[in-house]
Amino acid sequence: MNLSEITNGLNDKQCQSVTLNNEKNALILAGAGSGKTKVLIHRIAYLITQKDIHIDAILAVTFTNKAATEMCERLSKLLRHPITSMWTGTFHSLAHRLLRTHYEQAQLTYNFQILDAQDQFRIIKNLMKENNIDESKFPIKKVQQFINNQKNKGIHLHDIDSSYNYFIKKSLKVFELYEVHCKTNELIDFAELLIRSYELLKNNVNLLNHYKNRFKHILIDEFQDTNMIQYKWIKLLFSGNNKVFCVGDDDQSIYGWRGANIENITKLCTDFVPIKTIRLEQNYRSTNNILTASNALIAHNTSRMGKSLWTNAIDGELIDMYEAQTEIDEADYVVSSIQKLITNGVLPNDCAILYRLNTQSRIFEEVLIKYNIPYIIYGGLKFFERAEIKHALSYLRLIENSDDNLAFERVVNFPTRGIGNTTINKIRIFAQNNHVSLFQATIQVSSTLSTRTTNALNGFTNLIEKMKDDTKNLNLSEKIVNLLNMSGLMAHYSNDKTSNKKENLEELITAAKQYKQNNDMNEIIGFISLASIDSGGNTNTLTNQNVQLMTMHSAKGLEFPYVFLSGMEEGLSPYRQSKNKPHLIDEERRLCYVGMTRAMKKLSLSYTMKRFLHGHFLYADPSRFLNEIPDEYLNKIKVKFDITIKNYNNNNIFNQSITPKSDNQLHIGALVNHPKFGLGTVLNFEGQGDSSRIQIKFKQAGSIKWLISSYANLEFI
Numbered sequence: 071m072n073l074s075e076i077t078n079g080l081n082d083k084q085c086q087s088v089t090l091n092n093e094k095n096a097l098i099l100a101g102a103g104s105g106k107t108k109v110l111i112h113r114i115a116y117l118i119t120q121k122d123i124h125i126d127a128i129l130a131v132t133f134t135n136k137a138a139t140e141m142c143e144r145l146s147k148l149l150r151h152p153i154t155s156m157w158t159g160t161f162h163s164l165a166h167r168l169l170r171t172h173y174e175q176a177q178l179t180y181n182f183q184i185l186d187a188q189d190q191f192r193i194i195k196n197l198m199k200e201n202n203i204d205e206s207k208f209p210i211k212k213v214q215q216f217i218n219n220q221k222n223k224g225i226h227l228h229d230i231d232s233s234y235n236y237f238i239k240k241s242l243k244v245f246e247l248y249e250v251h252c253k254t255n256e257l258i259d260f261a262e263l264l265i266r267s268y269e270l271l272k273n274n275v276n277l278l279n280h281y282k283n284r285f286k287h288i289l290i291d292e293f294q295d296t297n298m299i300q301y302k303w304i305k306l307l308f309s310g311n312n313k314v315f316c317v318g319d320d321d322q323s324i325y326g327w328r329g330a331n332i333e334n335i336t337k338l339c340t341d342f343v344p345i346k347t348i349r350l351e352q353n354y355r356s357t358n359n360i361l362t363a364s365n366a367l368i369a370h371n372t373s374r375m376g377k378s379l380w381t382n383a384i385d386g387e388l389i390d391m392y393e394a395q396t397e398i399d400e401a402d403y404v405v406s407s408i409q410k411l412i413t414n415g416v417l418p419n420d421c422a423i424l425y426r427l428n429t430q431s432r433i434f435e436e437v438l439i440k441y442n443i444p445y446i447i448y449g450g451l452k453f454f455e456r457a458e459i460k461h462a463l464s465y466l467r468l469i470e471n472s473d474d475n476l477a478f479e480r481v482v483n484f485p486t487r488g489i490g491n492t493t494i495n496k497i498r499i500f501a502q503n504n505h506v507s508l509f510q511a512t513i514q515v516s517s518t519l520s521t522r523t524t525n526a527l528n529g530f531t532n533l534i535e536k537m538k539d540d541t542k543n544l545n546l547s548e549k550i551v552n553l554l555n556m557s558g559l560m561a562h563y564s565n566d567k568t569s570n571k572k573e574n575l576e577e578l579i580t581a582a583k584q585y586k587q588n589n590d591m592n593e594i595i596g597f598i599s600l601a602s603i604d605s606g607g608n609t610n611t612l613t614n615q616n617v618q619l620m621t622m623h624s625a626k627g628l629e630f631p632y633v634f635l636s637g638m639e640e641g642l643s644p645y646r647q648s649k650n651k652p653h654l655i656d657e658e659r660r661l662c663y664v665g666m667t668r669a670m671k672k673l674s675l676s677y678t679m680k681r682f683l684h685g686h687f688l689y690a691d692p693s694r695f696l697n698e699i700p701d702e703y704l705n706k707i708k709v710k711f712d713i714t715i716k717n718y719n720n721n722n723i724f725n726q727s728i729t730p731k732s733d734n735q736l737h738i739g740a741l742v743n744h745p746k747f748g749l750g751t752v753l754n755f756e757g758q759g760d761s762s763r764i765q766i767k768f769k770q771a772g773s774i775k776w777l778i779s780s781y782a783n784l785e786f787i
């Protein structure tokens with residue numbers, strides 16, 4: 071393969087990045103839609119074909135495992151031969167591979183288990199309960215986040231100063247209990263994967279040197295969202311003999327809340343010298359209007375590394391900006407706009423509805439159903455996180471290692487076999503006191519219980535032993551088929567006609583058939599670990615006839631011809647927790663920028679005057695980000711209200727078509743006088759014609775009232 075085949079179709083800057091001199095490290099600052107994935111793939115192809123770098127000497131880190139699979143597929147296509155053995159994946163999956171390969175040096179046994187976020191939550195919850203830590207005062211999610219934040223920064227338990235406040239003191243207590251629990255049960259959570267693999271290399275000089283010499287080229291995608299421990303990991307592997315090639319965009323760093331450290335990008339330029347920085351500024355995705363409006367928004371962020379994106383594309387349509395009265399009105403507007411597009415021949419999957427919070431999807435779903443438009447939600451419960459899949463995998467875990475306590479707890483009584491909580495508690499206590507696993511405890515304790523309970527417990531332990539024997543010569547997917555039948559899971563879910571749980575179990579069998587084993591890893595352990603690290607996508611991703619719904623975070627890296635960015639209100643975007651915190655507002659602005667730059671042909675923004683969220687009505691101003699987009703790119707759309715008002719002053723009844731917040735005297739914020747309630751401020755209107763209502767906050771008694779507008783008897787002031 072010659073050089074021109076590798077650089078064919080690349081622009082000058084892309085080409086310069088791909089063919090960069092081998093002697094230098096590189097930071098490719100790649101703007102939204104500037105083709106960074108393309109550059110990364112072509113760079114690897116260039117190294118292999120033009121610089122004779124062996125595939126084993128390349129380490130490629132991606133943001134998701136799906137991105138890694140796609141990268142290998144595209145690379146195979148470009149090179150015209152399959153690429154299967156390259157070390158590629160997320161930091162977590164690579165760390166996992168290192169730990170499984172060198173488990174003894176990492177002071178682990180081969181059977182160590184990976185703890186996903188759900189199981190981590192359950193363990194923290196149990197530990198708090200056992201130690202009488204009140205979850206109403208110390209929400210489990212917050213404690214979990216505290217623990218993970220410390221770990222993501224690479225901070226050890228004993229290094230944390232507990233003198234700050236009571237929350238930290240209590241969280242540290244849980245942290246300590248949690249660490250002991252994980253250590254005793256050989257459970258490794260996500261952050262621990264990184265810490266352990268970092269320490270494995272750091273404490274084993276020979277091993278470190280082996281990998282330093284092996285990986286001549288380390289390529290990292292989405293560098294702006296690396297966290298501290300990931301940065302340390304790369305720095306450790308870096309030597310005079312190898313080179314790093316990092317691709318990222320400081321304007322798209324959106325995972326600060328999860329420990330990502332945007333400063334890693336600037337640190338790179340001082341820690342990895344000599345380094346060449348190349349900016350990719352030509353955007354191939356969006357129309358000029360969408361791109362220029364997005365540029366104007368992100369220009370309000372301080373401390374940017376600076377890029378000015380441009381495009382050869384046409385101006386395209388203006389960006390619609392819709393002011394809705396309520397979230398129902400907003401959803402109606404978005405869905406009816408999508409329906410018009412579909413009627414004009416647009417495919418549903420070319421349309422995406424983006425929002426800030428998962429909970430915002432509900433109302434869109436209701437309206438989509440009403441309009442009979444198929445949709446799919448990304449980022450909800452992922453495939454391997456579903457209960458039925460976790461149950462099935464627990465049986466697989468138990469035949470691999472019957473001492474796996476988490477798996478035991480999940481299925482000892484599922485499907486139900488008459489083993490109640492009291493019995494399970496007895497088993498837990500016995501296991502704790504005698505330092506044995508729950509499975510061992512069951513065998514030892516069962517004879518001391520009632521005959522019925524003994525039979526039930528023996529039934530379970532015998533079932534696991536029989537499963538082990540019967541499936542030992544089968545391949546992975548055959549094993550799963552047998553476990554599903556022997557455990558009764560398949561029969562259990564087959565009876566449930568209201569859900570697609572049975573189909574999900576069948577999908578699990580397919581996933582097992584498709585699983586490609588790493589040469590150096592046991593098949594079952596590899597498959598189970600993959601399920602924990604990369605919980606997979608939605609099950610029904612294959613269909614392309616659905617409107618796509620997702621949070622702005624999940625939309626990272628994707629593109630759609632038509633994008634509807636909803637909930638553009640203060641408190642949602644930017645999210646209320648960022649209030650008065652400039653660095654968090656900057657991150658929210660980046661998130662909005664990511665959302666806007668997903669659009670190829672048409673972007674619609676919307677906000678509501680009133681929103682029912684988390685059980686309350688919220689009245690919010692339009693997002694400050696909307697004001698940061700110059701008017702010339704916007705097509706502002708406001709609804710009109712037909713409302714009947716009786717003016718108290720002159721007793722005139724008049725019908726009006728009102729645009730809220732227009733110069734009309736009746737607008738939100740207008741001052742009114744009422745014969746009975748006195749002075750007040752208009753908060754809201756609702757409905758049409760005779761059934762319209764007006765909401766007013768009266769100064770007297772500070773009360774808020776809805777009045778039928780026809781009889782409101784208001785005097786405008």
Ligand SMILES: Nc1ncnc2c1ncn2[C@@H]1O[C@H](COP(=O)(O)OP(=O)(O)OP(=O)(O)O)[C@@H](O)[C@H]1O
Pocket residue numbers: 079080081084100101102103104105106107108319322353354355626627628667
């Ligand atoms: N040289 C090129 N010529 C034509 N199209 C290109 C070129 N480079 C990239 N593209 C196209 O531009 C679009 C954006 O590319 P890609 O998704 O790789 O961008 P990105 O930099 O990863 O974007 P983001 O960071 O916003 O997710 C894709 O549709 C891609 O095919």
